[in-house]
Amino acid sequence: MNFEIWMTVCVFLMTMTIIFWRPGGINEAWPATIGAIIIILTGTVSQNDIADIISKIGGASITIIATMVMAITLESFGFFHWSAARLVNLTRRSGYRLYWYIQLLCFLMTLLFNNDGSILITTPILIILLKNLRLKPHQQIPYLLSGALIATASSAPIGVSNIVNLIALEIVDMTLYMHTAMMFVPATMGLICMSLTMFMLVRKSLPKILPITSFDIEEAFFSKNFHPLKNRISVKTKNKRTQFMLKILLFVFILRCLLFVASYLSIPIELVAVLGSVILLIFRWYQLGKKPVDLLKKTPWHILVFAFSMYVIIYGLSNAGLTDLLVKVCEPIVNQGLFHATFIMGGLVSILSNTFNNHPALMVGTITLTEMGLDPITLKTIYLANIIGSDIGALLLPIGTLASLIWMHILRENKIKVKWKDYLRISIIVIPLTTFITLFLLYYWVQIIFI
Numbered sequence: 440m441n442f443e444i445w446m447t448v449c450v451f452l453m454t455m456t457i458i459f460w461r462p463g464g465i466n467e468a469w470p471a472t473i474g475a476i477i478i479i480l481t482g483t484v485s486q487n488d489i490a491d492i493i494s495k496i497g498g499a500s501i502t503i504i505a506t507m508v509m510a511i512t513l514e515s516f517g518f519f520h521w522s523a524a525r526l527v528n529l530t531r532r533s534g535y536r537l538y539w540y541i542q543l544l545c546f547l548m549t550l551l552f553n554n555d556g557s558i559l560i561t562t563p564i565l566i567i568l569l570k571n572l573r574l575k576p577h578q579q580i581p582y583l584l585s586g587a588l589i590a591t592a593s594s595a596p597i598g599v600s601n602i603v604n605l606i607a608l609e610i611v612d613m614t615l616y617m618h619t620a621m622m623f624v625p626a627t628m629g630l631i632c633m634s635l636t637m638f639m640l641v642r643k644s645l646p647k648i649l650p651i652t653s654f655d656i657e658e659a660f661f662s663k664n665f666h667p668l669k670n671r672i673s674v675k676t677k678n679k680r681t682q683f684m685l686k687i688l689l690f691v692f693i694l695r696c697l698l699f700v701a702s703y704l705s706i707p708i709e710l711v712a713v714l715g716s717v718i719l720l721i722f723r724w725y726q727l728g729k730k731p732v733d734l735l736k737k738t739p740w741h742i743l744v745f746a747f748s749m750y751v752i753i754y755g756l757s758n759a760g761l762t763d764l765l766v767k768v769c770e771p772i773v774n775q776g777l778f779h780a781t782f783i784m785g786g787l788v789s790i791l792s793n794t795f796n797n798h799p800a801l802m803v804g805t806i807t808l809t810e811m812g813l814d815p816i817t818l819k820t821i822y823l824a825n826i827i828g829s830d831i832g833a834l835l836l837p838i839g840t841l842a843s844l845i846w847m848h849i850l851r852e853n854k855i856k857v858k859w860k861d862y863l864r865i866s867i868i869v870i871p872l873t874t875f876i877t878l879f880l881l882y883y884w885v886q887i888i889f890i
Contacts, residue, residue: 443483444759450474451752455795459838467844468741471748478755488758492750498709499605500743502698503553505712509691510548510556511737512719515727517657519560521684523568524657534646535638538582541565542634545586549593551691553600554830554842555742557590562849571656572649580861581641583850588834588869589634591842595626595830595877599698599708602746602841603798604826607805611822615702622823625884629831629877636869690719742841746798753799757806765807777817778882784808785824785878789832797833797840801825820885824878832874837862 454474458467478484513519522544530537544564549557565586569579594601598608598618608618657677694715701711720731756762769787773780784804791800804825808818833839837847837859850857 443481446481447478447483447752447755447759450477451756451795454752458796466741467841468745468748471745471752475748475751478752481755483755483758484751488754489751492747492754495609496602496606496746496750498707499602499609500746501709502599502605502712503555503602504738504740504743505709505716506552507556507559507742508716508734508738509694509719510552510560511734512716512723513560513687514563515723515729516684516687517680518684518687519564519567520656521680522564523571525681526564526568527571527656530649532649532651534578534649535642537649538585538638538641538645539634541582541586542589545590546593546630549590549600550597551688551695553602554591554594554840555602555739555845557593557600558587558842558846558849559739561586561590562846566849566853566855567656574646574650576855578644578646579855580857581644581865583855584857584862584865585634585637585641587843587846588637588866589630591834591840591846592630592633592831592873594842595826596623596630598622598826599695601830602742603801603829606746606750607801607822607826610805610809611818613819613822615699615708617819618823619699621819621885621889622826622881625877625880626827628880629827629873632876633831633869633873636872637865640865640868687719691715739845745841749796749798750802753802753806757803761803762806762810765803766810769807770811773811773813773817773821777820777885780817780821781824781882782875782878784821785828785832785874788825788828789835789874792829792833793836793839796838797829800833801829804828816885816889820881823881827874827877827881831877832870835866835870837866 451474454470457465457470461467479489526537526540526544529540541561545557545561548560552560562583565583569582574582594604596619598604598613598615604618608615657680694711697711697715698708700706701708720734723729724731769784772783788797788800788804791803794800805822808821808825811818813821830840834843837843847857
């Protein structure tokens with residue numbers, strides 16, 4: 440093994456070790472960036488490789504950042520507090536009903552935005568809600584954990600809900616329309632099974648009757664932040680607030696639909712996403728008098744840096760022979776038939792995702808598939824199996840996805856401790872089972888509809 444290969448492998452292992460360890464709470468983008476710079480300096484990744492990476496992740500990254508800007512903008516309009524208040528009213532003091540409404544909220548927010556944006560929205564909402572209800576820490580964890588798991592896993596049904604899914608779509612030349620047609624039904628059914636399994640596991644930890652609270656979190660927020668002389672929005676009554684929030688959500692929903700139309704018409708979806716976020720920012724500026732500058736600080740730009748850097752490192756590993764090795768190992772399995780290939784590749788990406796995060800894992804798995812000379816349906820089906828492993832199977836450990844890393848960061852900022860044993864108590868049962876069921880459903884759905 441020559442120097443470049445040794446250096447690439449060592450850089451990768453050191454980078455992943457620091458990302459998992461995160462000494463001093465260091466942002467994961469820093470070790471990834473340093474690792475990428477070292478890989479480039481060794482010459483393992485060429486200028487042509489860098490140009491290829493930019494072409495593959497550029498549009499996807501812009502799309503995700505644009506939707507994240509929209510997600511963060513909702514906070515300015517009081518969406519977090521409004522949603523928390525609505526959930527309190529809908530539950531009618533039932534702890535079980537609260538669980539199911541949280542599941543629905545997290546699922547819908549991921550479909551409307553993306554898994555990272557959903558975590559940025561739903562986690563603060565749940566923290567506001569649970570603190571307002573004055574639930575004990577051991578009662579808060581099941582709601583927070585189950586919500587985070589379903590929010591992250593809900594990126595599987597549609598490709599636009601995850602940056603790594605969008606990047607992989609470019610590699611296999613698959614449209615959002617085709618991804619949704621092949622994946623939405625099996626993935627959604629798998630998520631339903633996931634929610635049911637989690638409910639059975641956490642049911643005893645959930646309070647049957649929620650405590651009464653006299654503090655109105657919605658009124659407190661709007662009375663403090665919306666002054667009639669400073670803002671153009673009239674939100675004096677709850678009905679007007681609800682109408683206003685529903686209009687914003689309708690705008691986001693229409694924009695989400697336009698992404699699929701753009702993909703179908705071969706129009707770059709990042710253009711639609713950027714246009715939507717710009718419109719929302721202008722509306723926010725007009726209504727609230729807040730310039731977009733403050734969002735520059737709130738937007739997680741490090742995701743772009745992290746994604747680019749990790750792909751540089753993965754390209755280095757690929758050039759060092761990792762892809763060729765995986766092709767030799769996986770090709771005989773894939774040739775045994777689509778059923779075996781679906782489960783083996785989905786399981787492999789799940790293992791790789793929990794070993795070194797789902798971004799590089801899906802990248803490795805997707806590049807490997809493209810070098811096997813598979814027919815279009817087989818390639819797309821196995822690719823979707825990889826997505827299931829990357830979006831659902833990766834949740835076995837809290838370090839498997841970038842969304843779960845963001846979730847843990849938000850909890851730490853709010854001084855909420857979720858131990859690994861609390862996480863694994865749920866994930867070690869739910870995630871393997873959900874991954875298996877979803878892969879099984881994907882195979883038979885493709886057989887029925889497309890073959």
